[in-house]
Amino acid sequence: MDCKKAEALITQMNRSDLERGLDGPLAGHLDECVECRTSLELVKLLQDTLTEPRPKREPDWNDFTRQVEHRLIADAYYGNWRGRINLGGMMNRLFRPAFGMGLATAALILAFFVAGPSLYRSDSKIPTSGPASTSVNTVSLPATLISSPMEDRVSLHLDHLSREELSYVNRALLRRVAAQERLDGIRDDIPSLPGIAHPDEDVEEVDYRLTNLEPGELQRISHALEHMIPN
């Protein structure tokens, strides 16, 4: 056996091959060749050294799984508009005094022209809170969901998700909210939600539940979401 073949065999060996030991032509070659013996020793050394890292603190694996679920929920909510709007950057700019003053003045002028006429109508009200409006592809929740003082409500576009993903996220969301907020009525109903084989029904069911919540319960849900999203 020549060195080329020997090294090819050495580099093909996995952990169990190395533990089993060598025999045959390779063993014979290694007895005579220092260079190939060195390669083998190095491969063994690498396997001994590159063992499982030992973190200072082993992660809690149940918590790890839960955090993945939280991220999926947050991703469903933030994902669609995060790419288009850099809220962090906007807020940073807003906190610059000159920019903030200018923007506030512009917003006031704009608000006067846009909302002004409707204020004179006796039957109109400025929407501030109350039950959420829903549709199949958009869920609207109170603005406490995100820390933006600019918007009274925030529409959560779910169009970019597939039906299966949407259904998964919705269920995970409801289950978590119900568990955290002790909304017993919802929690009891969740296992009986229609199966994912009927995603339309599933989504409608979730929407139905959101529309039928009391404003106070919606507030609690949005607080729970606010708590979950940073995770």
Place this chain on the structure above:
Amino acid sequence: MRDEDFQLIDDFLEGDQAAFETLVRKYQKEIYYFVLRIVGNEEEAKDIAQMAFVNVFRSLKRFKKESKFKTWLYKIALNLCRNHLKKSRVTPSDELDPNLAGDDDPADSLIEKEKRRVLQRAIEELPEKQRLTVILRTYRDLSYADVSSILGCSEGAAKANFHFALQKLKKKLGKLYGLQKS
């Protein structure tokens, strides 16, 4: 026999939500340790490993099952590691956690610890593809086919990377380890 991971993916796509959780639970530990080995920081490793699963979730519908699920998952995690290292402009060896070299065994002599530290650093100093090939091949014990699929190169290139990495390490560590003495 049908691949267990493919079955779980099909189950998830057909509406079994628990199937995705099963996939996360099955691979979370392995992916976390792999990422930790690459980035060298526990919190960042946790963050990246979790994002890898989020990315998997987003792309699961597009997964064509032309490779194993595991190698696809590794590929996603590795890309996130690369982006992270690029963004933070930190080489893993800059913040190398001594625990990664496995040197907290009290039975080890100081010399052994120092040797491991030097070997670890020598690995970190290898060119990226060679370093990743060494890690995937020896630490994860993956086949060259899997390594090439994860790194997006041919099997021959993966073998060549491993060969050149060995040559470099032999040169660097030969004297310290007495590797070249007969």
